[in-house]
Amino acid sequence: MIGCMRTTLTLDDDVYVLLRRIQENRGLSFRAAVNGALREGLRSMEKRPRSRKRHRTRSISLGGCRLPSLDDVAEVLALGEGEAFR
Numbered sequence: 423m424i425g426c427m428r429t430t431l432t433l434d435d436d437v438y439v440l441l442r443r444i445q446e447n448r449g450l451s452f453r454a455a456v457n458g459a460l461r462e463g464l465r466s467m468e469k470r471p472r473s474r475k476r477h478r479t480r481s482i483s484l485g486g487c488r489l490p491s492l493d494d495v496a497e498v499l500a501l502g503e504g505e506a507f508r
Contacts, residue, residue, distance in 0.1 A: 431456075
């Protein structure tokens with residue numbers, strides 16, 4: 423087993439705040455809080471991600487298009503909203 427290793431970490435502000443909160447709530451040293459968080463996080467990251475159940479959406483028929491053509495957008499808007507759309 424490797425002994426203690428000394429290193430420098432640059433923590434994001436939000437991570438530092440969370441670590442300090444854990445340290446104070448559990449009465450730990452900052453070093454113990456960092457090591458505990460890393461151990462728990464690394465164990466979690468080593469686990470295989472759970473496979474998710476596939477979600478399927480059933481399709482239904484809405485019938486055919488009631489407009490003769492959708493190529494002319496102005497015509498479609500005029501039919502749908504009346505000539506006042508302009």
